[in-house]
Amino acid sequence: MATPRAGGVVVVGSFNVDHVWQCDALPQPGETRAGRYHSGPGGKGFNQATAAARAGASTSFVCALGDDAGGALARTLAGHDRIAMLAMDSAEPTGTAGIYVDAAGRNSIVIGAGANAALDRGFIDRHAPVLSGAAVVLAQLESPIEAIEAALRHAKAGGATTVLNPAPANAETSAALLALVDVLTPNETEFVALLARHASTALPADAIAGLDDGTLHRLCRTLLPHGTVVVTLGAAGCFASLPDGADAGDGPRWHRAAAERAAVVDTTGAGDAFNGALAASIAHDAGGDLRAQLRFAGRFAALSTERAGAAAAMPTRADVTARFGE
Known part of the structure; x- marks a missing residue:
């Protein structure tokens, strides 16, 4: 097992044992469908920790595990990727997830x-x-908000860059939590949920990618005036909005990046791949070129969709370089 070291990436979050059924179409209410089953590691926290480690960062993972086969699996897999596991022992069973994946990878x-x-x-x-x-x-946000707030508060006290992936969309958030965030990384669904909750703004999720850049930037500034917002847009790539006073060169304080082409097999964990790779890139070059960091994260996420599974589907930095170059 790896030992926590100063610097690098610390991920605070969840570990789940994923139970996955691949089927031709997602089941509708009351419908039974045939599918192909497999099981593997997941949970947004562990997915992101695995991504950060495989993207080249010295990585620690703070979580809670049960005294069961799932907890043992988490510790074993963390060791394989040299992730320093800091696990709270719980009387509850290790987290689980039931996942259906259709022929289009949804x-x-x-x-x-x-x-x-x-x-x-x-x-x-x-x-x-x-x-x-x-x-x-x-x-x-698959862990209690009190724990997440405490983690970000300790991070800020030490001068770390804090990154919050506000997922799932229905999770609790607070103004106090957002105040601790340097980089916020919602997808479209999470973004509109945050706007409704914290900015009294109602928008459909499927409208976000089509907004003009100036409008999307203003919405991001309303939501997190002091920090960077990176909205992931699926097949439309991502949009980054920088706060007032940030160094954006001679251009606007926003940037839209296209998605890389991929032969999609399974999109489960793609957002986690993006977040882990972005965190690793920021840790490697704090204050570096955000466009380059987003490009690397997008490429890393694209490769993750070409494999089935969540944590197990994460590529390595070498995979990204082999496919896309430096």
């Missing part, structure tokens, strides 16, 4: 939080030195 997911819901502030506080010593701390 998915539908139901999560059983289990031990993930037990991660508490006390455990986070005991690992404050790891968080405050990181270059980047990355979190999601």
Whole structure:
């Protein structure tokens, strides 16, 4: 098992054992469909930690696990990728997810939080030195908000860059949590949920990619005035909005990046691939060229969709270089 080191990426979040059925079409209410089954590691936190590690970052993972086969699997797989595992022991079973994937690679997911819901502030506080010593701390919202807020607070105290992937869209958020965020990375569904909750703005998710850049930038500034917002747009790529005063050269304080072409097999975990790779890129070159960081993250995510699974589908930095060059 790897040992936590200063710098690098610390991911705070969930681990799930994924139970996956691949079928021709996603089942409708009341419908039974035939499918092909497999099981593997997942959870947004572990997916992102695996992505960060395979993207080249020294990576630690803070989570909660049950005393069961799922917990043992998490520890074994973390060791394979040299991820330093900082796991709180829980009486609850290790988290699980039921995932359906259709022929186009689209998915539908139901999560059983289990031990993930037990991660508490006390455990986070005991690992404050790891968080405050990181270059980047990355979190999601499959763990209790109190634990996530505490983790980002320790990160800020040490000068780390804080990245929040506000997923899933229906998770609790607060103004206090957003105030701790340097980089916010919602997808379209998560973005409109945050706008409705924190900016009293109602928009359909499928309208976001089609907004003009100036309008989308203004919405991002309304949501997170002090930080960078990166909205992932699926096949439409991503949109990044920089705060006032950020160095954007001679151009506007926003940037839209196209998605890389991919032979899609399974989109499960693609957003996690993007987040982990972006965190690794920021840790490698803090204050570096955001366009280059987004390009690397987009390429990493594209390759992840060409393989089935979540954490297991994450490519390596060498894979990205072999496919796309430096």
